[in-house]
Amino acid sequence: MGEEDDRRRFETLVLPHLDAAYNLARWLTRNDHDAQDVVQESMVRAMRYIAGLRGEQARGWLLQIVRHSCYSWLTQNRPAEQLYLDDTLDPAFEIAAPSADEPHAVAVRQADRRALNEAISALPVAYREVLVLRELEDLSYGEIAHIADIPVGTVMSRLSRARGLMRTALAPSTRPALRAVPKSTQGAGKS
Amino acid sequence: MKSQVEAEEITAFVDGELDLARQLALEERARLDEPFKAQVDALRQLRQAIRQQATYHSAPAALRQRIASPPRQPRRDEPGAGWLAQAARRWFAWRPMIASLGMIAVVVAPLNWMLLRSMQDDRMLDDVVASHVRSTLGRHLIDVESSSHHTVKPWLSAQLDFSPPVAELPIPGSTLVGGRVDYLDGRPVAAVIYRQGSHTVNSFAWPGASRDSPVQWATSRGYQTAHWAHGGMNHWVISDLNPQELSTVVRAIQNADATP
Numbered sequence: 001m002g003e004e005d006d007r008r009r010f011e012t013l014v015l016p017h018l019d020a021a022y023n024l025a026r027w028l029t030r031n032d033h034d035a036q037d038v039v040q041e042s043m044v045r046a047m048r049y050i051a052g053l054r055g056e057q058a059r060g061w062l063l064q065i066v067r068h069s070c071y072s073w074l075t076q077n078r079p080a081e082q083l084y085l086d087d088t089l090d091p092a093f094e095i096a097a098p099s100a101d102e103p104h105a106v107a108v109r110q111a112d113r114r115a116l117n118e119a120i121s122a123l124p125v126a127y128r129e130v131l132v133l134r135e136l137e138d139l140s141y142g143e144i145a146h147i148a149d150i151p152v153g154t155v156m157s158r159l160s161r162a163r164g165l166m167r168t169a170l171a172p173s174t175r176p177a178l179r180a181v182p183k184s185t186q187g188a189g190k191s
Numbered sequence: 192m193k194s195q196v197e198a199e200e201i202t203a204f205v206d207g208e209l210d211l212a213r214q215l216a217l218e219e220r221a222r223l224d225e226p227f228k229a230q231v232d233a234l235r236q237l238r239q240a241i242r243q244q245a246t247y248h249s250a251p252a253a254l255r256q257r258i259a260s261p262p263r264q265p266r267r268d269e270p271g272a273g274w275l276a277q278a279a280r281r282w283f284a285w286r287p288m289i290a291s292l293g294m295i296a297v298v299v300a301p302l303n304w305m306l307l308r309s310m311q312d313d314r315m316l317d318d319v320v321a322s323h324v325r326s327t328l329g330r331h332l333i334d335v336e337s338s339s340h341h342t343v344k345p346w347l348s349a350q351l352d353f354s355p356p357v358a359e360l361p362i363p364g365s366t367l368v369g370g371r372v373d374y375l376d377g378r379p380v381a382a383v384i385y386r387q388g389s390h391t392v393n394s395f396a397w398p399g400a401s402r403d404s405p406v407q408w409a410t411s412r413g414y415q416t417a418h419w420a421h422g423g424m425n426h427w428v429i430s431d432l433n434p435q436e437l438s439t440v441v442r443a444i445q446n447a448d449a450t451p
Binding site for chain 2: 011015018019021022023026027032035036039040043112113116117120131134135136138140141156157159160163164166167170
């Protein structure tokens with residue numbers, strides 16, 4: 001009886017967020033196959049803990065589980081990946097601040113889908129998850145803080161740095177690192 | 192460029208995450224401060240570009256099917272099908288089931304054992320009564336006729352693989368009349384026959400009692416029975432005596448057994 005109820009709750013509350021779960025897992029693992037494994041495992045956990053799911057927060061609840069599964073998977077399979085950032089020491093912060101006189105706006109407008117995806121993939125995972133949750137899931141800082149288990153202030157600073165890194169990555173001067181460019185411009189681009 | 196707005200604050204501003212007063216203040220500033228406006232615009236464009244162009248990875252159909260497959264009929268021949276259902280069932284059903292089975296076992300086992308014991312006793316009672324009735328109806332009451340335990344006991348010991356207690360009872364009106372080999376509880380047993388006035392008393396004994404137990408009384412079809420265990424022997428005594436007289440006989444048998 002309880003099993004039936006749990007199953008029904010799972011189908012009505014959790015399953016609608018399967019895409020969100022997969023999107024997050026796919027962006028964090030950067031691999032279709034692994035994302036499927038992680039989501040599958042997350043769904044087992046979700047089913048197991050479904051009794052603890054209260055109210056309308058199903059998406060955040062599920063994404064929390066997915067994120068946790070992703071980090072477990074990354075710890076096991078990608079030990080070289082920098083999973084946890086010291087937000088006060090990361091040198092990437094310095095180059096992240098946007099300044100008005102750069103021609104970034106134009107560059108970003110012209111950025112194509114592939115360059116954008118590559119730039120997001122290249123972010124440290126802690127920045128990537130915050131950016132994906134903010135821009136692709138349209139979650140508030142508070143919701144992201146809950147899912148990623150970090151203070152709201154950290155969400156804000158990571159998001160700021162993530163965007164800074166994105167702007168740098170998409171700027172014409174650093175493009176060669178991300179996409180093929182004609183040979184003649186490569187030398188100039190490496191400045 | 193003086194009162195430089197922190198990059199983080201611009202981010203929060205672009206996301207509409209500042210408190211209302213600050214949000215309004217920065218909107219005002221964006222109207223007046225060109226460099227600040229350029230920064231804000233750049234972030235907004237980046238934001239828009241990501242939202243519009245970055246790939247949103249929807250769950251592949253295969254994954255969706257695996258997860259959404261109905262849990263009702265898990266098909267074992269299809270790996271993956273009903274996978275979630277199976278996993279869930281593992282978690283939701285097996286643990287509580289094992290736990291509850293364990294609980295049931297713990298609760299029921301002594302009860303069951305007691306019930307089994309009483310059923311065994313009931314069956315024994317029936318057997319003893321049947322044996323007693325047979326012995327009094329037919330002619331097969333006595334195999335060895337003697338009023339001396341010196342005759343009865345060796346005879347029984349010779350017929351059986353054990354030596355049953357046999358004694359004349361020092362109570363008025365009691366006579367040892369002999370012994371018989373009978374069949375009870377799935378084995379040959381010793382039956383010692385007494386007369387008490389005109390009543391016949393069958394006293395059965397056989398080894399196998401794991402521990403001593405006090406006398407338990409029972410009545411079946413008008414017969415009085417008593418059974419107990421002592422010194423590894425099971426004892427059943429049955430007669431058509433009234434309970435009081437039978438208890439005298441039983442006490443005499445027990446005393447004789449205790450002081451051979």
